[in-house]
Structures are given as structure tokens and as C-alpha cells.
Amino acid sequence: xxxxxxVIFFPLHFIAFQIVAYGLSEANQYEVGNLTWVMxxxxxxCTYKADNEELVNKFYPLLKRCIAYxxxxxxxxxxxKYHLPLTASPEYKAAEDCNYDLSLLRWGLKTxxxxxxxxxxxxxxxxxxxxxxxxxxxxxxxxxxxxMIGRNVRLKSSHRHFSHLLMxxxxxxxxxxxxxxxxxxxxxxxxxxxMKGALQGYSYTGSSSIYAMMGEGEQAIHAINRLLxxxxxxxxxxxxxxxxxxxxLSAVTxxxxxxxxxxxxxxxxxxxxxxxxxxxxxxNLRAEGGFLVSGIRKNELTVWVQIETAAxxxxxxxxxxxxxxxxxxxxxxxxxxxYTIVNEEKGVIxxxxxxxxxxxxxxxxxxxxxxPYYTLHPETxxxxxxxxxxxxxxxxxxxxx
Numbered sequence: 506x507x508x509x510x511x512v513i514f515f516p517l518h519f520i521a522f523q524i525v526a527y528g529l530s531e532a533n534q535y536e537v538g539n540l541t542w543v544m545x546x547x548x549x550x551c552t553y554k555a556d557n558e559e560l561v562n563k564f565y566p567l568l569k570r571c572i573a574y575x576x577x578x579x580x581x582x583x584x585x586k587y588h589l590p591l592t593a594s595p596e597y598k599a600a601e602d603c604n605y606d607l608s609l610l611r612w613g614l615k616t617x618x619x620x621x622x623x624x625x626x627x628x629x630x631x632x633x634x635x636x637x638x639x640x641x642x643x644x645x646x647x648x649x650x651x652x653m654i655g656r657n658v659r660l661k662s663s664h665r666h667f668s669h670l671l672m673x674x675x676x677x678x679x680x681x682x683x684x685x686x687x688x689x690x691x692x693x694x695x696x697x698x699x700m701k702g703a704l705q706g707y708s709y710t711g712s713s714s715i716y717a718m719m720g721e722g723e724q725a726i727h728a729i730n731r732l733l734x735x736x737x738x739x740x741x742x743x744x745x746x747x748x749x750x751x752x753x754l755s756a757v758t759x760x761x762x763x764x765x766x767x768x769x770x771x772x773x774x775x776x777x778x779x780x781x782x783x784x785x786x787x788x789n790l791r792a793e794g795g796f797l798v799s800g801i802r803k804n805e806l807t808v809w810v811q812i813e814t815a816a817x818x819x820x821x822x823x824x825x826x827x828x829x830x831x832x833x834x835x836x837x838x839x840x841x842x843x844y845t846i847v848n849e850e851k852g853v854i855x856x857x858x859x860x861x862x863x864x865x866x867x868x869x870x871x872x873x874x875x876x877p878y879y880t881l882h883p884e885t886x887x888x889x890x891x892x893x894x895x896x897x898x899x900x901x902x903x904x905x906x
Contacts, residue, residue, distance in 0.1 A: 535591070535592050535593045535599065536592070536593045536595055536605075537574065537575065537578070537589075537592045537593075537606050538592075538605055538606045538608075538609040538610075539595075540571050541568075541571045541572075541575075541609040541610070541612075541613050542609055542671070544564070544567065544568050544571055544613070545609075545612065545675065545676065547564055547567075548560075548564060548568075548616060549793075551564050552793045552794065552795075553767075553791050553792070553793060553794075553795065554795055555794055555795025555815070555816055555818070556795075557624070560620065561620065561624055561626070565617070565620050565626075568613055568616060568617060569617060569630070571613060572610065572613045572614060572617060572634070575589075575606070575610050575613070576633070576637070578590055578592075579637065581640075584642075585640065586640055586641065586642040586643075587637055587640050587641045587642060588601065588602055588642050588656075589601060589602050589603060589606050589607065589610075589642075592605075592606050592655075593605075594654045594655060594658075594668055594669055595666055595668045596664070596665070596666055596668075597654055597660075597664050597666070597668070597669075598654055598658055599655075599658075600645075600653075600654050600655020600656060600657070600658035601655055601656045601657075602642055602645055602655050602656040603654065603655040603669075604644050604645060604652055604653065604654065604655055604669045604670075604671070604672065605654075605655075605668045605669055605671060607641065607642070607644055607672075608644070608671040608672040608676055608678060609671060609676075610641065611638065611641060611672070611676075611678055612676045612678060614634045614635075614637055614638040614641075615638065615678075617630070617631075617634050618631060618634050618635060618638070644672060644679075645657075645658075646689065647659055649692065649696075650692060650693070650696040651689050651690075651691075651692035651693025651694070651695075651696050651697075652669055652670055652672070652673075652689065652693045653669065654669050655669075660696065660697060660700075662700065662702070662703070663700040663701055663702035663703035663704060664697065664700070664703055665703050665704055665705040665707055665708045666707065666708075666711075667697060667708070667711040667712075667715075669697075670693055670694070670697065670711075670715070673690055673693065673694075673715060673718075674711065674714050674715045674718060675714070677718070677768045677769055680718060680768075680769070681718055681719045681720065682769075687719075690715070690719070691719075694712065694715050694716075697712075698712045705736065705745055705752070706732045706735075706736035706737070706743055706745075706752040706756070707751065707752045707755060709728040709729065709731045709732040709736075710728070710729070710732060710752060710755035710756045710758070710759045711755070712728045713725045713726075713728035713729050713732075713756075713759040713762075714755075714758065714759045714762055716728060716777070717759065717762040717763050717766065717776065717777035718762070718766065718776075718777075719777075720776060720777050721777065722763060722777040722778050722779035722780070722782075723779040723780065723781070725759070725762075725763055725777050725779070726763070726779050726781075728759075729756065729759060729760060732752070732756055736752070737753075761790060762776075762777065763776075763777045763778060763779075764778070764785070764787045764790060764800070765787065765790045765792065765798055765800070767792035767793040767794075768793070770793075770821060771821045771822070771823055771853070772792045772793070772794075772796065772798060772812075772820065772821065772822040772823065773822075773823045774798070774800050774807055774810055774822065774823065774824050774825060775800060775802050775807050775825060776823075776825075778802060780805065782802075783803075783804055783805055784802065784803050784804070785800075785801075785802040786799075786800065786801045786802065787799060787800055789813075794814070794818055794820060795814065795815060795816065795818070796812050796813065796814050796818070796820055797812070797813040797814075798810070798811070798812055798813075798822075799811040803871065806826075806868070807824055807825050807826050807852075807868075808826075808867065808868040808871045809865070809866070809867050809868065809871075810822070810824050810826070810865070810866040810867075811836075811863060811864070811865050811866075812856070812858070812863070812864050812866075813862070813863045813864075814858045814860070814861070814862060815860070815861060816860055817858065817859055817860045818858050819855065819856070819857055819858070820855070820856045820858050820864075821847065821853065821854075821855045821856075822853070822854055822856065823848075823851055823852060823853045824852035824853070824854065824866060825851065825852045826852040826866065826868060827852065827868070828846055828849050828852055828854065829849070830868055830869055830870050831852075831866050831867065831868060831869070832865075832866070832867050832868075832869050833854075833856075833864065833865070833866050834864070834865050834867075835862055835863065835864055835865075836863040836864070836865050837861070837862065837863045838859065838862055840859070842856055842857075842858075842862070842864045843856070843857040844856045844857065854866070
């Protein structure tokens, strides 16, 4: 039974609504989840800023309205599960139980419940959110091809978007650290990216981020290079039918996720650096919780990590370091950092950070390293303003002449 506020009392209105929605769905224009997808990035904005006031007072009420809309169109079938009517998977095809919408709905329900519990809001909708989340139908799945577009609708042709895979990336509801889900992730990725024809630059940034989540650094970089070599113009800009900006912005995110990932309440240092990158460093990349993180990797080993916070907070970080050889110190306080080793094998540590504290983890077997520095790429890899590609195109033109 729907809670108060979600019961539709006027059958004629409901019928009219269904007619309009069905018409839009048939034209593949009934994209219910678009605002909820935007809300995911608004949530990231709040969490990376560690702005709890905006999260609770602005983000939370708006997300409630997004999920309330889903509650109006959900219905139960004989299996006792909640299902979605015909909705559009962006730029592909409409389907019932569309994975695009199921992913966003699941993320929205979980996020609302988490915020309500964390900040003790005592929201009366909590029971409803939990009941829907527990009884929401599974993602439509094909044993060989992985996640489908929706119920009875498979991905049968090349598609530039990974909107049917949002549960994998960027929502991380299904992820590589869940060993039982590795097979379906790999099948879904291979089936989608393996069909050529309609792939665009955005396809390669999406696949790069999924490879990075899997820890496949070489594959992640290969996908980025496909974008750079096949789609980015000599002046470093990007276009499809016209100039677009979302692909370059997505590419920047994909590159950063090779160095640093932050999801599921854990920060991951150098999670997908390819073996060909022997020496790597980054300075002050921001992570969920508002942490500023820096790291240095030498000879394929992480040897130095620095974490800075503006507020008192718990920080769980996967360093990949041998914690038996790591010195943990506070750079700006006389007190020793408070920490607990969570997983020694993977170098996972939980640090209870004080306000404005800077914590350093350094490998004692390496010479003392000064505060973070940049590792420059070899000159042969530098490509300022597309100069290398422009030079290559000029030489090709000369040969043709």
C-alpha cells in the first residue's frame, strides 16, 4: 500500500496521465530519470564539499520530489515486486522495468534513507522508501549479454551511451569489489563497447571509468587514447554533430579516476595506474567527505599519501601500501593520528581525523620525501594544445599531396 501523499484519488486523472506517458514512451521521449541523474551529481557536489547544510536543506527535499514521481508510476505485479511502466532509455528504446530508471530509483531510495538516518531527520517517508527498495524488481539481465535495456528489450545495436549500465557506473550499486558481480559487469561492458558503429567519444570515457573501477589501468588508458586519437580535434576541442562539452568533462573525470577514486565510503589511492606508468603523482585531488588527497608512486609502488581535512571526520582509505612498513604521522599537530587497520593486505586504514588535520602515510624503506611534487610525463608523451596530432595530420597531408 502506498503511504499518504502517494495515493492517486482520481482515476480519470490517472488514466489521462497513463495515456500521455504511454504516448511519450512510444516516441522514446518519456525519460523519467533525467532529473534524478542530475541529482546524483548534485549529491557529489555536496559530499565533495562536505556541505551538510546544503545536502539536508536543499538537496534532500529536491531528491524527495524526484523519488515521489517514481512512486506515482510504480505498480506491483503478481510476483509481489514493484515494477516500472514503459519509460525511455535515453537515445535508444523504451522498455518496462528500464534499467536506466531502476538504477536511479534504487540510488535515490538508498540516498534518502542514508541521509535521513545520518542526520536523524525522522522523516515519515523512511518506511516507504525502505519497503520499496526491498521489494523493487531486479535489473533485467541476459545471461550472455549482461544487463539489458529493460524487461524483454536487449541491446541489439551499437549505442553510444551506457545509460543502461548506470548501476555499475557512476552509481556503483553494482561494483567490482562485489566478487559475485564481476561476471555480469564484464559481460555487460564487453557486449556494449564491443558493438561498433554508433560509439562516440563519450562511449570511451564511460568504458574507461568502468575499467578503472575494475582496476584495469591499461584498458582504461587505452579507452582514453581511443578518445584522444579518434575524436579530439587538433585544437583539443570536441564535436559530434556540433560542438559538445560533456565528453571532455567526462574524460577529465576518467583520467582522475585512474589516480583516485572515492565511492562507497572509501577513498582508493592509485586504483588503476597502468604498469607502464612507473612513477606517478598527484596533488590535492578532492574526495568524498571534502578530503584533499595527494599521492606519490615510485617504481610501481605507492610510497607516500597525504590527506587533509577541514572538519573532524572519519576517513577510510585504501592505500595499496604495506602497512607494516608505513609511518603514519600528523604534519600539523603534536598528537599522533588515531587510526585502525581495516585490511592489512590491501593497505586499508580508517583514520579519525581532527579538524584541519593533515595526516601523512610514508613508506619507511624509501628516502624521506618532501611534501607532494609533480611527476612530469616524458617529453615524448607531451601534447600541448594538440601539437603532436596537428604535426601528424600536417605530415599526412604533405604525403597525400
